[in-house]
Amino acid sequence: MFSRIFSIINIFSSRNLGKFAFFYIVWGFLGCSKQPNTNFATIKDDLDTFKESIEEVENLDDSIVNDSLRLSILSRLSLKFLYSDSTVFRHTNRKTITLSSQLANKKILANAYWDLAYFYSNNSYLDSAYASYYKAYQNFRSIGDGYHSGKMMLNMAISQERARDYIGSENSSFRALKLLPDHKKKDIYAVYNNLAIIYNGLDDFDSAITNHKKAIDIATRIGDQSLIVNSLNNIAVVYIENGFYAKALEYIVEALKTEDLKNSDTRLYAMILDNYSYAQFKQGNTEDFLEYSLEALRIRDSIDHKAGIMANKIRLAEYYLFEGDSTNSQLNLKSALSLAEDEKNSKYELEALLKLQKITKNQEYLDRYITLNDKLIREERNIRSKFARIRYETNTYIQENKNLNERNIWLTITSITMLALVCVIFFSQRQRIKLREAQMQNKLKDSNEEVLNLLLDQQNKVELAEITERQRISRDLHDGILSRLFGTRMALGFLIRQDSNNSAKNHVEELQAIEKDIRNVSHNLISTNFDSNDGVEKLIKKLIQDFNDHSDIDFDLEISKEVNFNNLESSIKISIYYILQESLQNVRKHSLASSCLIKFTIELSNLKLIVHDDGIGFDAKTPKQGIGLKNLHYRINNFKGRMYIESDASGTKITYSIPI
Numbered sequence: 001m002f003s004r005i006f007s008i009i010n011i012f013s014s015r016n017l018g019k020f021a022f023f024y025i026v027w028g029f030l031g032c033s034k035q036p037n038t039n040f041a042t043i044k045d046d047l048d049t050f051k052e053s054i055e056e057v058e059n060l061d062d063s064i065v066n067d068s069l070r071l072s073i074l075s076r077l078s079l080k081f082l083y084s085d086s087t088v089f090r091h092t093n094r095k096t097i098t099l100s101s102q103l104a105n106k107k108i109l110a111n112a113y114w115d116l117a118y119f120y121s122n123n124s125y126l127d128s129a130y131a132s133y134y135k136a137y138q139n140f141r142s143i144g145d146g147y148h149s150g151k152m153m154l155n156m157a158i159s160q161e162r163a164r165d166y167i168g169s170e171n172s173s174f175r176a177l178k179l180l181p182d183h184k185k186k187d188i189y190a191v192y193n194n195l196a197i198i199y200n201g202l203d204d205f206d207s208a209i210t211n212h213k214k215a216i217d218i219a220t221r222i223g224d225q226s227l228i229v230n231s232l233n234n235i236a237v238v239y240i241e242n243g244f245y246a247k248a249l250e251y252i253v254e255a256l257k258t259e260d261l262k263n264s265d266t267r268l269y270a271m272i273l274d275n276y277s278y279a280q281f282k283q284g285n286t287e288d289f290l291e292y293s294l295e296a297l298r299i300r301d302s303i304d305h306k307a308g309i310m311a312n313k314i315r316l317a318e319y320y321l322f323e324g325d326s327t328n329s330q331l332n333l334k335s336a337l338s339l340a341e342d343e344k345n346s347k348y349e350l351e352a353l354l355k356l357q358k359i360t361k362n363q364e365y366l367d368r369y370i371t372l373n374d375k376l377i378r379e380e381r382n383i384r385s386k387f388a389r390i391r392y393e394t395n396t397y398i399q400e401n402k403n404l405n406e407r408n409i410w411l412t413i414t415s416i417t418m419l420a421l422v423c424v425i426f427f428s429q430r431q432r433i434k435l436r437e438a439q440m441q442n443k444l445k446d447s448n449e450e451v452l453n454l455l456l457d458q459q460n461k462v463e464l465a466e467i468t469e470r471q472r473i474s475r476d477l478h479d480g481i482l483s484r485l486f487g488t489r490m491a492l493g494f495l496i497r498q499d500s501n502n503s504a505k506n507h508v509e510e511l512q513a514i515e516k517d518i519r520n521v522s523h524n525l526i527s528t529n530f531d532s533n534d535g536v537e538k539l540i541k542k543l544i545q546d547f548n549d550h551s552d553i554d555f556d557l558e559i560s561k562e563v564n565f566n567n568l569e570s571s572i573k574i575s576i577y578y579i580l581q582e583s584l585q586n587v588r589k590h591s592l593a594s595s596c597l598i599k600f601t602i603e604l605s606n607l608k609l610i611v612h613d614d615g616i617g618f619d620a621k622t623p624k625q626g627i628g629l630k631n632l633h634y635r636i637n638n639f640k641g642r643m644y645i646e647s648d649a650s651g652t653k654i655t656y657s658i659p660i
Contacts, residue, residue, distance in 0.1 A: 072108070082115050089119060110139035110148065117152075121159060124344065127386045130159040134390055150179030151187060157194050163383040166198045173198070189218045189227055193234065200238050208238050226265055229255045233272050236279070245279045252276045270299040270308055278315050281322075289319055310336045310348040317355060330359060346376050485515045536565040536573050543581060544598065551588050553613075554595040562602040568660060575635045576609065579656060582628055583611045591615025591652060602660075606641075609656040617647040632656075 077092045093116050100109035117132035137152035153176035160169035173195050180187050192215040199207035212235045219227035232255040239248035255261075255272050262269045277292035293316055300308040313336040320329035337352035339345075350372060357365035488511060537559065544557045565573060580598065587596050593615030601608045636643045641658040 079115055082119055086119065086123075089115075093119075106139045106143045107145075110136045110143075110145075110152075113139065114152070117155065121155070124162075126159050126163045127383045130156055130163075130383075130387055131390060133159065146179050147181055147184060147187075150176050150181075150184070153179055154187060154191055154194070157191070160387055161194055161198055161201070163387070164201065164380050165384040165387050166202050168384065168387050169198050170195065185218050185222045186224070186227070189215050189224075192218065193231065196234065196238070200241065205238065205242050209235060212238065225258060226268075229258050229261060229265070229272075230268060233268065233275065236272075236275055240275060240279055240282070243282075245283045248275070248279045249283070252279060266299060266303055267305055267308070270296045270303075270305065273299075274308070274312055274315065281315075281319055286319070286322070293319070306339060306343050307345060307348070310339050310343075310345060310352075313339075314348065314351055314355065321359065326359060330356065333359070346372060350376075485511055485518070536568075536577070539577060540565075540580065543577070543584070547584050547588065553588060553591075553593050555584065556595065556597050558597065558599045560599075560601040563600045563607070568607070572607070572639060572658060572660065575639065576607070576658075579632060579635055580609065580611070582632055583654060586628055587611065587613045587615065587652075590618070593651065603657075605660060606657045607660045609658075610653065612651065612653040614651040617649050617652050620645040620647045620652075 082089050082093075093112055096112040097109060097116075100106075100112060113132045113136035117129045117136060120126075120129035120132060133152050133155045137149055137156065140148040140152060153172055157169045157172035157176055160166075160172055173191050176191050177188065180191070182188075192211045196208045196211035196215065199205075199211060212231055216228060216231040216235075219231060232251045236248040236251040236255070239245070239251070252272055252275055256276065258264075261272075273292050274296035277289045277296065280286075280292075281289045293312065297309065297312040297316070300312060313332040317329040317332035317336070320326075320332065333352050333356050336348060337356065340347075340349035340352060350369060353365045353369040353372070356362065357369060540559075541557060544555050547553070547555050565576075568576075584596070584598070587593060591613045593613035596611065596613040599608075599610040599612070601610070633643055636656055636658065639658045641656060644655040644657075646653045646655075
């Protein structure tokens with residue numbers, strides 16, 4: 001008997017174009033984000049021309065450091081190899097599942113299981129396909145994706161139908177209907193199509209027709225002519241299998257009226273043509289059977305539709321046997337049997353064996369039929385048992401979730417109450433801490449101002465002592481040495497008038513010049529100015545000088561004309577001094593530099609201090625920092641300032657910016 005071939009199933013069994021669209025979106029997002037050491041254009045080109053090699057997959061995988069990017073690429077490769085190389089697909093898919101599990105990326109994990117389920121389904125590993133669809137369903141459900149959860153449930157139902165677990169498939173189909181959104185008409189169409197197949201397998205003829213008509217109604221509402229024709233053919237198949245050939249021809253003729261069907265869906269056209277010739281033949285009209293049947297076979301040969309070829313040849317064998325041509329009948333059956341064995345198509349293998357036994361009366365065919373049939377029954381039982389175990393685990397999982405949800409509700413209420421209490425305590429404690437911090441900040445500010453005043457006072461005392469000493473020296477020079485020189489010069493001048501000695505005269509002139517120089521020095525010592533307002537700048541210059549005196553590094557200071565330290569708050573002055581002191585100490589201890597530039601400027605109402613050395617640099621991105629850098633950050637943050645570090649092998653540049 002002709003097998004029910006429903007091409008629509010393949011439309012809903014894999015991610016197909018939808019998955020490709022998803023990955024182009026992923027690549028668009030990744031192209032706008034910065035990923036270190038990754039050439040996105042090159043990677044995309046490499047993927048498009050990727051050879052089917054596990055070694056190349058491993059090399060590409062090892063070359064990508066970013067886990068999220070690697071996961072996206074592996075997922076895309078998994079889909080790419082799904083349709084081309086099963087070995088590389090299994091390897092890539094396994095890595096995708098492992099990495100997405102580690103990264104807890106449920107969406108990609110669900111898609112990876114979807115790919116794996118499709119692979120198993122295409123290779124007729126129905127139990128493995130069902131289990132993988134179930135895992136995909138669980139992951140889609142866990143992220144709240146009801147639509148894809150419904151699709152996975154539909155695919156589970158289709159796998160169960162193929163294993164003849166009709167009751168289980170029916171339950172899964174109804175669950176899929178509940179999950180699928182109303183606007184996803186094509187998926188809902190597929191559910192009704194599957195239900196019709198189930199009821200036909202259960203010999204519930206009326207329910208099968210009813211569900212096929214529901215499917216046609218949905219296809220008509222969305223205006224999908226391809227689905228309409230598919231369902232017309234499916235209804236015809238149900239009528240043929242139940243012996244209503246005239247009724248079947250009504251639907252077949254309606255389907256054949258579809259414009260350009262042969263070009264738009266060649267496989268479906270060949271099915272309908274074959275069904276037309278067979279229904280005519282079963283009604284007793286054999287006149288055009290060979291023409292239409294052989295045309296259908298020619299089309300199926302041209303598109304390599306193996307299942308269709310087997311069905312065609314079995315029907316041709318039935319026709320030739322009816323016409324009394326046992327030879328051609330056996331040739332077609334043996335050809336169908338050989339192809340079924342190659343393709344591991346048990347259904348057509350059984351049908352061909354049974355018909356050959358009836359024609360030839362050869363016991364060997366009957367023995368092979370019985371052996372294969374018993375094997376299939378055992379396998380179907382085992383598969384149905386596995387489906388039942390998975391369903392049991394699903395029901396247990398749902399019940400456990402329900403119980404867990406109830407416990408979670410009470411736990412949530414308790415947690416919220418406890419959290420509220422903790423929050424009250426926390427915020428109360430936090431307010432106390434903030435108040436204490438404010439008090440400490442005020443004390444620190446007072447202490448900083450006191451320290452600055454002490455430093456400035458010390459600086460003033462030093463300079464006042466310097467001025468006092470200069471004045472004393474000036475007085476000593478003027479009142480003591482200068483007076484004595486003046487007396488000596490006057491005495492020598494008197495002697496010169498009495499004795500015209502040119503040598504003595506020259507000495508007198510020299511004494512007069514010395515007297516003049518001493519007077520100038522005395523006046524200069526007294527007239528040296530001191531401005532008490534430049535204390536901070538002098539402290540900074542003294543600090544630079546101290547580092548120059550006690551280090552092999554050449555410290556050079558530049559202060560822009562716009563910088564006026566006297567206009568700064570006392571807390572900023574002392575912090576600037578300490579920041580500079582700590583920075584220079586770091587340069588001297590760690591940089592191995594030969595020179596260091598210290599520069600003060602004003603930019604956009606910000607005081608900027610730049611400390612730039614030509615040392616060996618350090619890794620500025622390392623999270624581990626000494627207490628010195630932490631203190632610098634702390635002082636800068638106190639004034640809502642910023643600290644920028646640039647460092648490489650040629651040196652380190654630290655910029656401090658403080659609003660003023």
